[in-house]
Amino acid sequence: MKKMILLLLLTAVVLGINGQGVSMKGYVHCAEHDHYLPAASILLQPGERHLQSDENGFFALDELARGNYLLTVQYIGYEPLTLSLSLQQDTLLHIHLHPSALLLKEVMIEGEQPKEPSLAPALAVEELGRHFLMQEHSESFAKTLATLPGVASMDIGAGFSKPVIRGLGFNRVAVSDRGIVQQSQQWGADHGLEIDQYDVDNVRVYKGPMSLHHGSDAMGGVIEILPPQVPQQEGVRGDLTLTAKSNNDLMGVSAAVAAKSGRWYLRGRATLQHYGDYRVPADTVTYLTRQLPLHGRRMKNTAGREQNLSFSVNYGGDSLESWLHASYVSGRNGFFPGAHGIPSLDRLLPDGSVRNLDMPYSSSGHLKLISNNRIKLKGATLQADLGVQQNRRAERSPFHTHYGSQPPPAVDPDLELQFLLNTYTLNSSILWDQEKRWRKQAGIAAELQHNRVGGYSFLLPAYDRITGGAWWMNEFVVNDRLTLSGGLRYDIGSLTVEGFHDPLLEAYLLSQQLSAAEAAQYAQRAEALQRRFGDWSGALGIVYRPSERHAFRMNVGKSFRYPTAAELASNGVHHGAFRHEQGNNTLNPERGIQWDGEYRYHDHRWEVTVSPFLSHFGNYIFLEPSGIWSMLPHTGQIYRYRQARAVTGGGELAVTYRLDAHWQLGGDLEVVRNRNLEDGYALPFSPPDMATGDLSYRGFSPGTMAQYRLRLQYRHVWDQQRVAKNEEATAGTSLWDFSAHLQWRIGRRRVITDLQVQNIFDRPFLNHLSFYRRLNIPEPGRNVQLIVRVPIG
């Protein structure tokens, strides 16, 4: 029996006799499924020669002395195989490994996502698994994704960030969690992405226009979080993940339990994180020409805590598959008091604890219910995704006022700002002829948003938004090398913004001798308005794989984005951004025509990806300084939203070279150029050019340390001199990082540890995209981070 499980097929082929040594080549193949096993560990004794199979499952050893050998082949999730060989001539082996019952439990956690039936765009896409997300784990989900070429993060301190793809961020990138677009990013620059990164198993990052698939907001790309994979085997399993970070003394724990029985699968995860003020490699920051001290090189009051819960149920029937996901992501993050209004030296003095959280701080809670349903009909698949989400956000700061006459509120006097957004989403589609050469998919989408505000300060107006769209997509498989795709979509939307008149501000301005007309104009903090929008989007794509080694993709898409309530109707000081921002109620939907190309080459040593892009926006929406002074206290000039023709272009180049079975060299380069075609300036928040290079060493062993990978990485960020009007240029930097991924065999258990040392030399650097860039606050300094993952059950 055991022999049946272990060894399967062994074919020796005589390749000819060599005078010197002999060679041994072979393929490692799965015995149960039709695929080769890449990166299988191969050990030949005597001689202790270790090597690894390539992505085709192939391995080769040359110049071997004739004689008797012992060959051990290992692969995670498979029973190890040991063979005794008598090598007398060049030999080719076919080795079949059997999946192991024990280690399949790990495959449940690390496995690849199932292929869901939908038509994929012909866009550059990166697929990331849990493994990658843990190895590259950073302060936030968006920052973890920023390790990909072409992706950057817009950070708000150490806890919050939002993703930027090829220079497009804010509402120009949609994050779709299990089919439902995640909300709250659109509130503004200082609102991060509320995602528990421990709860993400598989994610796809599309770089390019995706309005055809997601409607408004997906111009720059989409980050698609996929549902977890349901294991084949029944039983109860789980995992425990412990995280520690030195930079902000973070301690985190995340635990998951999953059970499968019959057609049902249940999974729950809880995550807790607690962290202190983060450290920066600087003693002072310069703001308003004043040097502000950073006592102990820490950003005071940037401590925070996070509690997340998620629960998923799956029913997998023959014709119906359903998921129900419920999640609650909540957090509390302190604001650096020097970055909230005019800085005060008193408020920057140490308060005796680096873990406490004082005002000002923000608290957020994001509740989400998602239902995914798939019905298989004869020759067609019907899909319906329903989502309900509630975003709560409150910013608390001791009651203060810019206008002497404002009384503190009777209830909750320290609540400065509050937002409450409810979103209801429905996406439904039908896919037919999916086994045929011409595949078709059609769908409808609808979304309802209801936003309400509170607090003694005012920033964003209350609004209601209803949007809906219908689309049709095609995929035509010309032959096994060439696939064409395309589609069209039309969306309509209606936005109603509630007006807000601030009588206290009006009284203050009148006391400052402003005319009644001027005072009334400033006091109208949001203008009531109702707008209707409609726009089409479309895409044409081609995927061509002339041979196994080469792959080309090209996509031309037309995308759009509706203006937000803030862009249309806001008027007043944005405390986070330190300026008076004024909406423009004449804005039209932003439109872009975007071209993307990608070429991938791979062989057993090289992997090269080149992905250029070029986009033209007919009316890019951005904030521009008007040159007109605001009469509001503690502000500079008024920034107004406007639209202009703009182009962006650039691309990414990524190269990997395997020196041998152990050593690997990698590098990537990302470049974004953009320009406002009307005045020649760059667009705000343009990512600087960046290059990375890394050297890694990996191996396998039959001992306690089953598998390891060590990596040294160098990152170079160029100066960013191409700036928008009144935007600061940012100096470049060079950073070194180290990481060690180790898998330990402890008893019958495999424990995974991921160690990272980020910014080894503690170099101070400014992130051009950071929210704190305007305050000259450097990014977090050196950080040593350890993640330990223990599978249970």
Place this chain on the structure above:
Amino acid sequence: MKTNHIIVLLMLAAVTAFSGCDSNEIDTAKPQILLSEPAEEEAYAPGSAIHFVVTLSDNVALASYKVNIHGAFDGHTHSAVQPSLTRATDAEPHPFERTWMESEFIAQGEEPIAGKQQVIINHRLMVIPDSIEGRPVKEGHYHFTVYCTDSSGQESFIAREVEITHEAGEHLH
């Protein structure tokens, strides 16, 4: 591999297309502010006029300026005073805060700076009041800030500490 080269060329073309455009004249230089008066820690008595001497310049053209004075009593903040806790009595001093827009100075006869490359402004049009709403002006440290924009919306500012005190002597500038 030929197509490979084409893609690389396209990418390079996309990048150089933009770098090439940089020859267009765009102004990224901020206006310069050289504040001669008031000097750092200069003291003024309530009721007196501030002697304001500033040189504003820009590589292309200036647009506008403004001046703000606000209290710095609690170490540079505008947050701590809770009106409910500090219910003012008649005798209690009132912190002074005021922004002067360029338009006010123009109304009083000053030349607008818009369109000029360099301007020296020298006037005594800013007066610190004796009292506000019947209460004396609070003495202490204040921040005196000058903001200036140029024709393309670039902004600079300079901040200086001044003192408002009855002990200030006559200004002989």
